[in-house]
Amino acid sequence: MPILAYLALAASIAAPRGFAGAEAMDRAIASAMAEGRMPGAVLLVGHKGHVVYRKAYGYRSLVPTKEPMTTDTVFDLASLTKVVATTSCLMKLYEEGRFRLNDRVTDYLPEFQGGKSDITLRELMIHFSGLRSGIPRNPEWEGYKSGIYLAESLPPVQPPDMKNVYSDINFILLGEIVQRLSGKSLPEYSQEQIFRPLGMRETTFLPPPSWLPRIAPTERPKKDELPLRGVVHDPTARSMGGAIGSAGLFSTADDLSRFAQMMLNGGSLRGHRLFSPFTVTKFTEPQTPPDQPILRGLGWDIDSAYSSNRGELFPIGSFGHTGFTGTSIWIDPFSQSYVILLANAVHPDGGKSLVPLRRTVGTIAAAALGIKTQRVALTGYNELMAGNSLHREIFRNGSTLTGLDVLENERFTPFLGKRIGLITNHTGRDREGRRNIDVMRASGVNVAALFSPEHGMAGKEDRSGIGDAVDPDTGVKVYSLYGDTLRPTPEMLKGLEALVFDIQDVGVRFYTYETTMAYAMEAAAKAKIPFYVLDRPNPITGTRVEGPPLDEANASFVGYFPGMPVRHGMTMGELAKMFNEERSIGADLTVVPMQDWQRGDWYDSTSLGWINPSPNMRSLKAAILYPGVCLIEFGKNISVGRGTDSPFEQFGADFVNGRELSAYLNMRDVPGVRFYPTSFTPTESRFQGVHIEGVRIEIVDRGELDSVRLGLEIACALQHLYPGKVDWSQSKRLIGSDDTIRRIAAAEDPIAIQQSFRDPLNAFAQKREKYLIYGHQ
Template sequence: MRRAGILCAAAAFGAGLALAGAFPASAHLDAIIAQAIKEDRIPGAVLLVGHQGKIVHRKAYGNRSLTPQRAPMTLDTIFDAASLTKVVAATPSIMKLFEQGKVRLNDRVTEYLPAFQGGKSDITVRHLLTHFSGLRPDVDLKPEWSGYETGIRLALADKPVAPPGTRFIYSDINFILLGEIVRKLSGVPLDEYARRNIFLPLEMKDTMFRPPASLRPRIAPTEILPGAKLPLRGVVHDPTTRFMGGVAGHAGLFTTASDLARFAEMMLGLGQRNGVRLFQPATVLKFTTPQSPASQPILRGLGWDMDSPFSGNRGELFPIGSYGHTGFTGTSLWIDPESQTYVILLANSVHPRVRPAITSLRGRVATVVAAASGISGQRVVLTGYNETMVGGAPRRAVGRNANVLTGLDVLAEDGFKPLAGKRTGLITNHTGVTRDGRRNLDAMLQAGVKVTALFSPEHGIAGREDTPDIGHSRDEATGVPVFSLYRGEKRRPDPEMLRGLDALVFDIQDVGARFYTYICTMKNALEEAARL
């Protein structure tokens, strides 16, 4: 393949976006992106790096379009932002309504959308924002449908596959519902609300849903869909949003690197940019600190990613406490309050076809930027995904760089071979999760393990029961029976519960010093199993 050229356009981008002097990492960044273009991982990109109030790197690389005509990438290229919509449109709109007292994080979604799951759901606004609702990744797209109202109806009726707060499932449905909450509470659609309250105050003039045809020459095209002759251009790539007419809380936004820089500067300014205050500092801090359940290894802010399987664009040096997001089309944004740095990498990696995800490219770019940003390493955590929460702040997982695995992860890496063909009982609670955030039960069932019974300790299978007499139940997602080992004076499994089992697995990962009964539960279960 012919080596793609690197373009650097000089343009005026308004106050506060002046390009600073030479950035020591620029040559490395140029080489990384040029190599990605040479390997056909992306057709082109715009990279913008801000540091301590100045733009230190801003370049356009490669091509904006490969077909039907080849056209060079320019700094003012408008990109289909994909899931950056979640944090640039939907989340700040919820932040506005939150500050106005119109929405509360711990309210059930049914407070605002009464038809949601027949009005009987315990899913909260917080669950939607952190992706711990238990809802599926997306609504069904087959048979094909159309219309905003149809999309909302499908989202309202979707059935969760896990109890709320117990499992991280990255779900577009969460943000479809959040976009509808914005519409219900404000009286205007999400696109109009975000335009009035977010984009106009920040002078984000090239950020919008459903861009007009007049802007099409500046828009980076995406995929050529089956049966089509031309790529999508100015029409959202995400099929669900496309079916909904182009506006939804999870995708549909179009934007430029310079507009995202204005947004990032506002976030680093704790809600203020160039004298315009959009949010109070406490609100920005609230939404950009860990808000996922304390028992979970995945760190999510409200809307924002912090440390999860999806946060590869954090790289390996930006500290835990920084935050960002990615988009399927090749877009990404990462913001680090500690060093006052942000990285915006916009690429149309799905043009003219969908390529493998550019996770490694994003991570390499972020690491190079962080290495040049003067992060001292003091008072920050630099280790990656699978940090835990202590007192509302992340702590270093000892031995994380040595790749320490829990017993569950050891079994998972081995395909659960010791349990192959065995009827298995599982003693666990909400702490039993794999490194990638799956419940132990789900991981075992997916690997073909015959889990026929669950056993719950004090506080129940979900860790929420505060009673000395917890009854038996069934797992909502799988129907596997749950036998309580904390029923009044009965703290041991009955022989009938264990009969027919070939193996008994104990996986309670958060024993600590708080609940001594967890250790007693293990002892009692082993004793009863030995009697059979």
């Protein structure tokens, strides 16, 4: 059906007048329906105690008959059950002192993990328990007790508090804990304590037959069957009787509006107090470990891969949740607003992602209501430093051993009796500053050949065409992999029995050491030579994944792996594992892991000495800024500070007005950085010998900084203030995405550009999970 037809259908259903975002909202939802993302939806927006927009769109049902959507349609809320029912019940029990957040799960479920587990209730609620995402359906099982038994006995896939894995099992267990603490079933307790006091008369588990005509059907279990209607869509909940802590609740937009207003009121509605304001704050403020790149409250989502419905304007500190069937709610206490979007996106045969629509709806609503981003005060982060298995250091003082140090302690046993080829440079040193080749030879390893990457063995060459050489201290031949060839040739590998890679990377896609490693792995695989990676830290942490993923067509020596974002958050050992499998290299790969390195560690947490990885990478600060500032470097008339004392910490050009550009960037309020005007005269590279104006970047909070967002802000500022001065097509190998380049050239808002590649970015983040070696503890 054309978009205009959907708009006409939506217009036939009355909605309050005067909402500034009405037309844009209608068009966005009509477009999503025209794309087949859902047959229909109900939207409700509240602001300062009033419903300012309520509207039904499209169809409630397509199969077996078409039924128009109405505003009183009852929806299967799916995972909204976790916050509206289960979390709310836990809030009541928490206020009564029935549990503490740092209590072990085994305190309330003695059967959990055989009674031997340090997983806490907090970790269940923030999805950091280490439990798998759901209960497997194979082999088949049925019944509530069977489901609880499996939830309690399935082993964790990783230690608690290591990384965020959204898990239904967490809330299945929490729903059972509600029942054991209250002495009533979850449906009974939630009706008695939450829904009935709030007047939520159309919210329930296991809806009665009289509701069926108004319930939005979901999916056909099989092609020849009718869609589920009034029966929970979630297969696990269905097998467990239809009412569990993770799914099973049904409700309407109006009832959820009452619930959202209660949360905005600090726990009360129309004179009836359900919770203390302090309890509402506790459950909706960040509770995730401080070194994590996501924010979740207790049950509630704040800022994660799942919080698309926050849009681009609601501030951090607002909160919400989504449901698989197409439901979502977002609540902003700062503007006293909420957005409820209920859709049956899985009807009749599964559906497409609603992430783009949710993000658009949230942004339109916030803009229409005049939302202004502001800083958010937190009250409970210090609690994360105490309790069972919750020890966490924001700035850790580690004693990291690189892969080289680990093998040195083992006297390089795997290499003894073999002719070794060593791919390295000046960064290949142990904790005491000794070269890898020297400590290997001292242990009796026969290092028969050396291979150097870009910048040469000494790391001082900033040019192409580097030739072969001889190591002056050992007389071993050094083959350049940045000269006539970029890959080890069969002649270079002749007679070698293992190839070893030991180079410090900086954690950015276009840093060429990563491609050199990949090319060497390919050569080793062809020569049937084992390949070893002696792992080293990612100096800018292993938690952040940022920037546009690389287009296949733009793959090059400065971008080996299509789909990889600019900042990948992986070590060289982890990259080697991913390259080997995803690119089907077939290398006989061994990664020698580090010891005492955690994903959240910056380089200054390792106690390893800084060695400039390349001539212009002179500090950790430069490395943090590099993923963003370097995006603009291939613009032929821009300097990124090469030939000055602070490469990548400043940039400029002969057409730039430093005061104008820095003022514009500061006005953009880029998180984690500030800007001030400067001028400089490069002694080499771009603008050699020419005095130019530019901007200096000061990092004020590296934890807040999204380096690639910074680069997009700089690029778009240059395009906005000096249109036509930069040919952005020259930057495709660094930026990597033709779509992102097009958007920069069109002077789109950097935040919108960042949102445009969120889905492929999330896909990469999920893909990399199985290759990660290190945790947070």
